[in-house]
Amino acid sequence: MTVKARAVPSPSILSGLLLRWEWLLVVLLGIACMVNASLSPYFLDVHNLFDMTFHFMERSLIALPMAFIIISGNIDLSVASNLGMSTIIMAASYKAGLNIWLAMLLGLAAGAVGGLINGLLVARVRLPSLVVTLGTYALYRGVAFVILGDLVVTGFPSSFTAIGQGYVGHTPIPVPLVIFAFFAVLFGLLLHRTAFGRLVYAVGNNETACRFSGVAVDRIRIILFTLSGLMSALAGVVLSARFGSARPNIALGFELDVITAVVLGGVDINGGQGTMPGVVLALFLIGVVRYGMSLKNVPGQIQNTLIGMLLIVAILLPQFLRRLASRSRA
């Protein structure tokens, strides 16, 4: 390597580490836990802490591929609708007499197909993903209603509902948490340790240059959207197992929660930047904050307001600190 004489050395690992977004999230998470513990005597209870995770594992499962999609420079607004569609396909076929596990596979396949359609429209027709998934947002939810109307499917076998309600053996660890942990590690490795992950970043940073470099951009996009659909369907499996029932309006409005978490996790909404640990931390941060507020019986609307403020403050804070630092240096 030719290093020019006037070049400065590589930025120190320490400062690189200290300035990371993830640390800010760790600090915020710590603060949130401390505030919750001091406000509510019920917070620091192992069972409660584990049970708390039930409420955001489905969103978290969707957030994993959403992080990929946003890093690659796109967005998927149809995740919750796709969840609804695939879950209803699963439930309806179970009701029609199909074995629950086969029905589940069918549901997963339906979710993947929903994602694939998004991917094809984005990659092949070259429509912006926001536009495509705004359309399928209505379409997929609509399909769920077409299939099930005002009906409900209940009576899932307990082996199935355990996916959403159960605990691992005799521990207080919820099954959905384990499922999420597995996929979080898988997606984390995929993003940070594989060629595919690297290409996702590259495509998010400059799609044209990737095309000119022989990167199969279209294929990556299609894979990502399909993956997103598949994970939405999986989240639907967990959610309907947790409810023990399925209705077409399941998971209404999840998409904005998911995007909020991914962005709070430090993923650049314009693509090209972000990490899996950041996203996971943000998911837990939001979960803990919401749970703390629920324990204090804060109304839902006010909870949303505070999450909104958290999002803005978390993005403003580092900038503010940086400006402060540069001013004090000057």
Add this chain to the structure above:
Amino acid sequence: MVTVSEEKKGRSLLLLFAGVREMGISVFIVFLIAAVSLRSPYFLTVDNLVYILIDIAILTIVAIGETLVILTRSIDLSVASTLALSGMIVGMTISKHQGIPPAVAVLMGLAIGAVLGSVNGLLVAKGRIPPIIATLGTLSIYRGLVFAISGGAWVDAHEMPRPFVYLSKNTTLGIPNLVLFAIIVAIIFYYFLNHTRTGREIYAVGSNPSAARVVGIRVDRILFLVYLLSGTLAGMAGVLWISRYASAQSDTASGFELQAIAATVVGGVNIFGGSGTLPGVVLGSLLMGIIVNALNLIRISPFWKLAVQGFIILLAVVSDALLSRRLQQAGASEGAS
């Protein structure tokens, strides 16, 4: 020889169409109208068409604000919450002070919207928060404020002064007031976007933000301005909304932001900024209105409505994309020959 020139003429005609960005959606609307008319003769009556116009008036106003923002490569997800908050504040005020004239109520809505919009503007322009994130945040915050200031209560029809409720019902010169409001807003912003320097700078900022900075456009000011205007229009829409539905609630217009964005992109505004026209946006709103109206008229099952609506939106944007690409190609070969 004749055939050659004929062909050339045909191509030029195509090119002419290609130049009109609204062509794709216009064609689509005509097809849709034809198809629906076959099923329901009532569709093409003056009555029904006026009804559609009334129905899309508020959507159009909000979509115009959204357009300004999207043109600068940004987005405003908070419009529905702004609308609700403005509506709630105005609703609560007029229910307490029945004497307030409707015009003052509208001005109040504009002012509240302007304040809320400028908060977005500050966050984006000065705080340098990416637009989606900033307005995703204020979407929740404003919505929460609606709940907080009303304490979960609501404003009823009988609490509102009559003149205010009739604001959205009456007609002026035979034109329903709501439609008139939308027309005025559309004309003002058409003029603003096409005939003022600032309007053109909005396009410039969206077309190439870094170049805009280099040529001396105050990008921050423009960003602030579009959010201010978007908020203002949403605030005004809030007043019209509570007048039309004679009720203000904490879930007023929830999810309306996606409809506004849909109308904008269906109307041909590039979601990546820089291009899009006001007539296109009006057509986009119109298409949304026609879909809803048509689905009712042809008596489709309520469970099919959403799916069909989504399908038509997709169909509209896909066919528009394919058509304009086809025309562009025709234009390219024309230019070369």
Add this chain to the structure above:
Amino acid sequence: MSDMSENLLELKGISKSFPGVQALDNVDFDLRPGEVHALVGENGAGKSTLVKVITGVHQPDAGEIRFQGQPVTFPNPLVAQQHGVAAIYQEPTLFPDLSVGENIFIGHQPVRPMTRRMDWKRLYERAGELLNALGVKLDPRTRVRGLSVAQQQMVEIAKALSLNARILIMDEPTSALTLRDVEDLFRITRRLREAGTAIVFISHRLEEAFELADRITVLRDGHYVGTRPVPSTTTDEVIQMMVGRTLDTLFPKEEVEIGEVMLRVEGLTKEGLFHDVSFELRRGEILGLAGLVGARRTDVARAIFGISPADSGSIWVDSRQVRISNPQEALALGIVYVPEDRQQQGLVLPMDITQNITLPILREFARRGGWLDNSAERETAQEFAERLDVRAAGLWQKVQQLSGGNQQKVVLAKWLAARPHILILDEPTRGIDVGTKAAVHELMSKLAGQGMSILMISSELPEILGMSDRIVVMYEGRVTAHFTRQEATQEKIMAAATGQPFSNS
């Protein structure tokens, strides 16, 4: 005191650093009314940064700017514009969605006096006049999106002229222009100089600087080296000042054994772009593809590389007919393409040097389960960065922090790492300094010597004549002539490139 009042603009001790780079270090520069002052230096010497300090895009860390003897600050481009400073920047600053006319007048559009309403009619009239003066045939109402690089450059020039500036800065305005356009530009520049405008002119083509400039200032590695009046200096001296040593400016290609046909293109046609393009490329050969900018050479290259495949015609690689419908397939056949627009098409600017170099061959470093072998990847990147003498603080440096020339080297490194058989180079030395240019030419020669086949698209005749074994000339999407190295002359190529009937005499 006297020289102070004589100078329109004076910069003293200007320093500017970016994270990791000291772009300018204590630089002096002055500018007099009615002179053309050339600014030269290698890639990354700090020329463009100096320009941006003058126009208020960047604020200097230290130093002083005096305008007509008075200290000033330009906190933003608008203030500089108000002082009469106009600039054509190296990177395009156009708005693709706006019309040509609007682009020219953006920020100072004519308005009707009373209503402040935009005066579209006057805008297009005046834009038309400006374009006419530049000798450009372009409807001011067309959109900028879709214009060729050259046309865009002319719009930039018209835009700068529209300001009626007292100081006009042109950062590599000629790199995308044909000879004829350059002559037009020079004519206008001289006219402005006579009218008293002070002009800063930046170019890597030293002959242009010598033709046009009254004085030449040289920067090296962010330092001020010196200023020379033109009649009393020589190219050799300036080059010596730039690189610190003497240099052969043109590196003629070595003779190598020309082998069998590697790539054959037959009747390639893409509706509306090019027609019936045929040529062949042999092992170890450099085939020059000459023509004016806009001759559709890029489109032919894009068709061969599979980015936008042709409608008809055939491509033969290694005497097998192939279908190339995307770049992956081209890559598999050993064909690579170095695009003319490196920032947009060649590089992923926010990523580091390693990641850019290994982008097309990432799969080679994927171990079981797609696992990336980072150390193997780094070794490869290191190897090719060294071979191309990429100058950077380290492999971890983001490509966006590199100067234009070093960016081009990264693109080349990227493609050489893919070990191609057929290399298509589109304007490989555009915007590259003399030193680097020589290095690129040397490299091309060496690669050809190792048996690589090179298709070189270039608008610079000296480069075409110096480097090519054979030359194909295109004009408006058609091949108009084939020459061998021996047959080719500047005149013959120009005649074919401008579509004039070929005379045998």
Add this chain to the structure above:
Amino acid sequence: APPTVAPPAEKPAAKAGFKIAMVVKNLGNPFFEAAQKGCNEAAAEYGDECIFQGPATPTAEGQIEIIDALIAQKVDVIAITANDPDALVPVCKKAMDAGIKVVTWDSAVAPAGRQIFVNQADMEQIGRIEVQMLAEMIGYKGQIAILSAAATMANQNTWIEWMKEELKDPKYKDMELVTTVYGDDLREKSYNEALGLFKSYPDLKGIISPTTVGIAATARALTDEGLCGKIALTGLGLPSEMAEYIKSGCCKAMALWNPIDLGYMTTVVSHLMASGEITGKPGETFKAGKLGERTIVDDGAGGGMVLLGPPFQFNAENIDQWKDVY
């Protein structure tokens, strides 16, 4: 629940100071805000604490999250009106396992997830009354339509079933139910659905809207279109919201129970369940404060149910008394 949780210890039967959590479909809904008044009233009377909670939007997910937090807080009673009767069953079971009494009211949780149901009025009665009221208005003749809340809401769906049942009676042979549409309890959607009904069924004679949001929106739409008198309207509505339209004659009559009383009754029942004075078995009797003696009846699924009473009918004569109450 995690198996390690100890079985609920039998608390010494305290008589007051219970934490009663009332979980509604969503906050900001006029009907539930009225119910909250009753909850507070009863809680004050019995010396309990009324925790009033609900999600921002009417979803089962939001309710489950709230109920879980209430379980963690170890409240004594959770009284739920369900967005989804089945989805809430698991979390309600968990609450019961934790020793919390689960009461349901308004829109009931499925039987497996509740200990007692405070029913505002007999489902069958409500359904039948609405048809009867409308039939009176239109002279037993013509097309009618239903404008409901969301397609997933249990109480609305049950009422609609009973309406259809009632319509089978031969005296309605000249009435035709043409469609059921859904306004999702959103004001603007209900309004547009109502307009849609007018457009698509020009011969429509009457509309039943068994939801407070829907009936108000429909009344507004009728007024705007000048169709009052041409299309009859009835259903379930809040007097405060409907006063204007009842007086204008747009909606001649409608029914509703008193939501304040419903909240009150629910809270009393919750208190008694917590103190152990009742267990929720059919046959038990108790005194419900200001509302007097009640008997727990069979809900048809083997569980206990308390009836608030017959729905009250509002018309131009009595509306002024009620419009400022709820």
